[in-house]
Amino acid sequence: MLENTEAIALDKTGNDLGERLKTALKQSADSPSTRRNRQHFWKKFEAWCAERGVQSIPADPDSVVYYLVDQARRGQKKATLNNMRWAIDSTHLNQGLQAPGNDPEAKQLIKGLMRELTDKRPEQAKTDKKKPITIDLIRKMNFPEGRKGIRDKTIMLLGFATGMRRSELAMIRREHIEETSFGLQIMIPSSKSDQMAEGETVDVVKAAKGRNLDWCPVKAVLTLLSMHKNRWLFVPDKTLDTGFKTKHMDGNTIYRIVKKYGAQVGLNPEEIGAHSLRAGCATYLLEKEVPPAAVQKQMRHKSFDTTQQYNRGETARALAGAY
Numbered sequence: 001m002l003e004n005t006e007a008i009a010l011d012k013t014g015n016d017l018g019e020r021l022k023t024a025l026k027q028s029a030d031s032p033s034t035r036r037n038r039q040h041f042w043k044k045f046e047a048w049c050a051e052r053g054v055q056s057i058p059a060d061p062d063s064v065v066y067y068l069v070d071q072a073r074r075g076q077k078k079a080t081l082n083n084m085r086w087a088i089d090s091t092h093l094n095q096g097l098q099a100p101g102n103d104p105e106a107k108q109l110i111k112g113l114m115r116e117l118t119d120k121r122p123e124q125a126k127t128d129k130k131k132p133i134t135i136d137l138i139r140k141m142n143f144p145e146g147r148k149g150i151r152d153k154t155i156m157l158l159g160f161a162t163g164m165r166r167s168e169l170a171m172i173r174r175e176h177i178e179e180t181s182f183g184l185q186i187m188i189p190s191s192k193s194d195q196m197a198e199g200e201t202v203d204v205v206k207a208a209k210g211r212n213l214d215w216c217p218v219k220a221v222l223t224l225l226s227m228h229k230n231r232w233l234f235v236p237d238k239t240l241d242t243g244f245k246t247k248h249m250d251g252n253t254i255y256r257i258v259k260k261y262g263a264q265v266g267l268n269p270e271e272i273g274a275h276s277l278r279a280g281c282a283t284y285l286l287e288k289e290v291p292p293a294a295v296q297k298q299m300r301h302k303s304f305d306t307t308q309q310y311n312r313g314e315t316a317r318a319l320a321g322a323y
Contacts, residue, residue: 031190033167033251041087057092061103064088069113078117078125085110131271132280132310133262135160139215141261147227148237152257154224155234157217159258159277160284162186162202163299166251166258166274172233174225182206183218200300282310 030038045067049056054063067088068081076084089099100106118125138156143149159169168188176187184204207216224233232248255274262272278299285295286307296307 037083038087038090041084042091045084045088057095058097059088059092059100061100061106064100065106065109065113068110072113072117072124075124078114079127081114130273130275130279131267132283133160133258133267133272133276134280134284135215137262137265137267140265142264143261147224150220150224150227151234152261154217154220155254155257156261156277157215157220158204159254159274160280161204161217163278163281164188164202165278166254169254170234170249170251173231174233177221177225177233184221202298202300279310282307286311
């Protein structure tokens, strides 16, 4: 793409090279996971339109409203309906078209639909939040002997200690890890909260004493690095015993690992996921009365309100002894 920029800039023939460049740049503005999610929901809308003989792009605003109503009747939750609308609108915008969901009448009708869900089908309007997994639960997990067990234990400990997202954990490379006086500092080249890829860092603090020493995330990371020569920290099962391969573990595998060990300690697999480690990090730190501003920085939340969502016991702690 970038190799042809000069030719496009000098092009005077009126062909579509410039438009192709703009399309490519628009696609690059989103992360691969964002593009996958958009494509997933867009294909569903395309199929729905094809079954009914209506045009998917540019879509009539009424078609989008009817589609969302139909999906709501089929039991789709409010969050999923919002994702469906986002996929339809962003697909249109990426092709230089008006977003059908931004039509004034459509916006009003969609608002009415969401209100109906809240009033008459509250179970669909409810947002499912993954239950947090903290160090107390991780200590009860039974990890197998050998590299695989060390890898899985490191995923759980590091995910909890840093609050990193599963996609971020999957992409950790050796050169991203720096030893410090307090433990480790891990560089995250790009993330959901760093779309411009300016780079962020998270701190991993050594366990200080007692039983925590056997569950130290710093010790686990360094041990795992000594057990294979791969450039990636977390690698698939087949790659663990072959140091020369460069394949890294994907986020979906980390998701399955978290659910596996969560179920092992009695958690409902439907109520946990990779985000449970991130939620566990924020919840645990706030319960330990770590200053919320420090928790926000560690979690890399853009909004302080997002951090406060995990501060479930703040009011109770503040009111303790008041009565």
